[in-house]
Amino acid sequence: MIHVGILGFGVVGSGVADVIDMNIDKINMHLGQELRVKKILDVRSFSDHPMSDRITVNADEIFEDEDISIIVETIGGAGIAYDYTVRALSAGKTVVTSNKELVSTHGVELMQLAERNTCSYLFEGAVGGGIPIIRPLHRCLAANRIMSITGILNGTTNYILTRMTEEGKDFSSALRRAQEKGYAEQDPSTDIDGIDTQRKISILASIAMNGAYVDPAEIYAEGISLVGVNDIAYAKALDCKIKLLALFINPNDRKAHLLVAPHLVSKEDPICVAEGVFNAIHVHGNALGGVMFYGKGAGKMATASAVVGDILDGALHKGRNAHITPWFFPSESVVAPHMDMPVKALLRVSGHPEMETVARCFPRSTMESVPVVTDTETAFMVGKEGLLTERDLERGVKEIPGFIARMRVYSPD
């Protein structure tokens, strides 16, 4: 019998209990023994819930229960969740979570702690909800150098951008719609400012860099709040969509370029299959070539599906580490300076300047004109041949007379 304790009986925590209850026969068959949720920590009362007899307000009851070998941390955040995770791993109990904030900030310490205590810290649900990505990237692609990762990792922002594109809504009304539908929080800043995406790509990047930790704070991030209806119009004119992309580009396994920002993406690119609340993650391995993972990136049952998958892997490796390479702090950062990253961008300029006037601001790059979408402005494409850096772009746009805005353009490898 494998006994599980759940910390936090909110959306994902109760989803974990629901998935176990719904599929217990399949789970027990897979495991070759019985799995049981023994105790659940929550301060709230759940008197109507079938598992109400297992709920406790006393964390010691779970940590000191020697039957419980696996702890599900579904508290969220990096406060008490961190303390409890340290306590569980120190006691040799495997911890399973979908807490991207905690993994992306304290992953190194927690994975090393798990390894020292011959247990595991597993987090398949932290990126892409139920979409398998952590284990495929770490295990199935283990024989590859990971050359690049391109992800649409946040369903809230993708839903807002999809509504803006399909219904011509502006950002604010698309955000309100997302809030009404429950796809965006009342304080939506973690999603719309790209912070959630930043955390998720830092997790994928740390795995792709063979465990060398990438701090989310090292990753330059722009959100979607400045995307306007004219940007959407240019996207349509260029047969593109606007997507909040997380990019990881790894030319040499020493320093990787990382970026979170809205991009123009060709409609023909496979990643554009992700519309609305869906996520897609494209990974390029040096042996494999490209593969893509697609599905709903959030939601109670989808995320719980990933968490319970990890519980089973943890249970099958009871008394051992489940072969997750622990992360480590590299001697120097593996993130290349943001300003050195190659970039391609659409430049919007008010009025009708000559192309040469604008081109003079970008001496290292050729320039192309772009279809007209409104008679009050003109747009140009810069950086197509790959010589332009973020530094060049930042300098250049400061010099353009009448500069309105720039939007990065995605170039797949």
Next chain:
Amino acid sequence: MIHVGILGFGVVGSGVADVIDMNIDKINMHLGQELRVKKILDVRSFSDHPMSDRITVNADEIFEDEDISIIVETIGGAGIAYDYTVRALSAGKTVVTSNKELVSTHGVELMQLAERNTCSYLFEGAVGGGIPIIRPLHRCLAANRIMSITGILNGTTNYILTRMTEEGKDFSSALRRAQEKGYAEQDPSTDIDGIDTQRKISILASIAMNGAYVDPAEIYAEGISLVGVNDIAYAKALDCKIKLLALFINPNDRKAHLLVAPHLVSKEDPICVAEGVFNAIHVHGNALGGVMFYGKGAGKMATASAVVGDILDGALHKGRNAHITPWFFPSESVVAPHMDMPVKALLRVSGHPEMETVARCFPRSTMESVPVVTDTETAFMVGKEGLLTERDLERGVKEIPGFIARMRVYSPD
């Protein structure tokens, strides 16, 4: 040190050696120890190859080498590959392969043999080439009942259908083009008749049915050789593409519907992202919802990437089974009778019959008319409300005066 023996130094076998050579630093770091190809079995001479000193014509040298704990079987077929696999597993050596024919015909025996000898029989490369699907389906989705799988699993047929659609070629000239490009064999029947797809879906279905073996011979399969230019024209008129789909539909975990056949698929369906030699596999889990895996489904290095990934998993589980649930022969077949499967289809009839005349042949179904693509025939859609079975379809088309052909229509769940 982990010592590997490779049986068969053809495309995939030499690809395995190349991937190990190319990424040895990453591989050794992942493993925490050194990996080395110690011996390679092949009757041919490879005097120019850097590993030529390790090639032997004597299989005993590999099987009797106690250092070698992992054997890569890249011989193919179910003849000598079967004998060697039995011999390796009986000696407690883990076997890794991309041999879909052997896994789909002798998987039960080989997995049980591996379990008895505390080693593993691993085959991530057998379906989807380098696309991670076996491990995600078995491990990451372990907490789900698998409700359905829809796969474009064969790059050759998908390439031919894509060429027919994009260039208006007929089947024979698209096949010739595929042969010229090396995407189709000189005898292409295994691919174009759907046999390769049948084997692959039988492997995925056996995993999805929790190890209850699905024999490929139980799966009804139609190939693509009868797909004609008029079918392509209807696809375009209906905003569809024609794809050779493998279907697994599992309403109750006791009997599953399985089918391999060309289908009309809505262009809006995410699986249509797979064009040319690409594969896509959509899996629906009862907790997770839908996820999709996409990438190049074949090729030397992509397949070798999956094989080497399995070598690493096998090495990390040395002296143990790598937790693959062994398949078993179910007491009765888990495949539902083909004739009971629900179906929706496009019917092509010569001339311009009244819809009622045709509808009379399908008393259990309503009927819809379809845009005209040629003035010599008329087409109707039948089965939209899900009441029509393959039996009804087969009976009905025999009764239609002037019947030309039928094409199944894919309805995602």
